[in-house]
Amino acid sequence: MSEKNKYQNRRDFVKKVGKWAVALPIAYLGYELIQKTSAQEFVWQIDPYKCTQCGQCETNCVQTVSAVKCMHAYEMCGYCDLCSGYLRQGVKERNTGAELQLCPTSAINRSFIENPYFAYTIDEELCNGCGKCVKGCAAFGNSSLYLQIKHELCVNCNLCSIAQTCPAEAIQRVPNSKAYNLKDGYKPKES
Amino acid sequence: MNKKILYILLFIFIGWNYFIYGQARFPKPEFDSGYNYPEYQITEPISPVWEYIDVAVLLIVLTLTTRFTLKTRSRKSIILISAFSLLYFGFFREGCICSIGSIQNIALTLFNDGYTLPLSVLLFFLIPILFTIGYGRQFCAGACPLGAIQELTGIYPVKLPKTVETILSTVPYIYLVLSILFAATDSHFIICKYDPYVGIFRLNGPSTIMIFGILLLVSGVFINRPYCRFLCPYGVILNWVSRFSGKHLTITPDICTNCRLCETSCPYEAIIPSDLLQEKESMVKSRKKFIIYLILLPIITVGGIFFLQMFSENLAMVNQKVRLAKELRLEKENEIKAISIDAVTFKESGSTLEQLFLEEQQILERFRKGTPWAGGFLGLSLGLALLLTTINRKRDEYKPDQGKCYSCGRCFEYCPIHLEKLELK
Ligand code: SF4
Ligand code: SF4
């Protein structure tokens, strides 16, 4: 019996020492980390001025239709008839025929406003974030089309899998309170 | 005439404006028809309040699980609470952020200045560990959505051969070390990238991961908790912390009578048998082994250090910048054309090769510094694991191995004393 007690005591002792040996470094780690912590939450967003429309936003998002969508800064748009974001390069006609459109999913709606202006709006249900129109608009237009991560679709991965491969390092963590990098400085309404 | 000058001035003004803003080639139209700019289609991200609700739910779930495993000893309640966690953390909150992945955020914070850690992530990392110090792996028992999906689908436990089990159970250590290394060097978050179940939680995801997830789920019906046992890096931390936990689940609510009924009940090989009824290795033999392993311990550790250091450059290839630099260097020196998207973008961006190579060297340096630590840790844990096999403690009862036991409570019902108490109630 006394032998058992001896073992028991030794075991208890080892356990106690071990417990502190585990608890202290963890407490220290917590202390170190708390200094680099903020109550702010972060989300992922594209910096439109860095993005090169490489096309990975369409394919690399974990969502199978990407959470990245094209957005339109209307106040920057020229409302051109010959929209280089809407029409393929070198097309003769100017109408809404799908074969004339740059967008592979026909997600851009073209509507007549007044002579000579046409408005372009994006149907986000159809947009897959490929950025072809953005590229077209940047090449010959006002660069008013741009890509953004839409937060109602994005699941806010711990590491955005597009950010991981984005060649332009355009996708960064931004504070939750400034969740969009809007090109024309539009501020969403306070809710 | 006057009007014309005004127009010209206006034109210059507008032109100048657009010159400043670079790309605006066409002036902003002025509409006569009363056209208004359309509304932006913007929705705000989910409110940060949710992150704190998550923390609160985590605390409640852990407290309840602790009660169910230690006090009421009810497997049914444990199953219910894991089902809740699976639904809430898994399907409702879509599996992100989880404690397992938070290891990487912690490593990223510790070794990089540019990143601020959200408080909720820190709490997700620490709270389960604190519970484990106190009460064993309660997180694995009831709160982890990955654990829950495996626990609930593990219906027909099959035993793996001992050697296979041992070899596979070293994988989590390697996984842990690599994920910390890659996160600390800001290269990759591999735990998130290869999380097999997150695709199932979201019912959406890259097809390879979906297939991997489904395969793992199906194999998990027989080889219970495959991710927990053979992959989970957070499990490694919890395993070691749990060994020193204050309280821990016991198989029997009272004194073990050595009836051996629970011997095969644990699908995770976590029950250490009592040795009253078993042959023991002779004292001399195990002491000899102990000494040999003790001498081996530093050798394995040093070996680990050098071994992993040798591969530091290969490991650094996980980093996108290092890959890009390598590709462009090949192009420069051997005239193999660099055609990847990264290379093309880099060339368009106008930054210089020198700068890239400098950055590459910095990243490589970090890998050179990090790999010896990683290798040392791997060697040390391997050595310690060997050493521990030789320690032959006297046992007069059947007890769970505090490291491996997930506190799932499957063994309760095998113990006649437990059943008797239930009936008395
Ligand atoms: S991956 Fe980067 S560069 Fe490519 S389209 Fe997306 S944000 Fe733009
Ligand atoms: S964070 Fe995830 S869901 Fe959101 S854009 Fe990136 S990959 Fe897609």
Ligand code: SF4
């Ligand atoms: S071992 Fe890992 S995956 Fe399994 S329950 Fe524990 S934390 Fe979750």
Ligand code: SF4
């Ligand atoms: S509670 Fe622990 S020992 Fe019991 S069956 Fe579960 S893992 Fe095994």
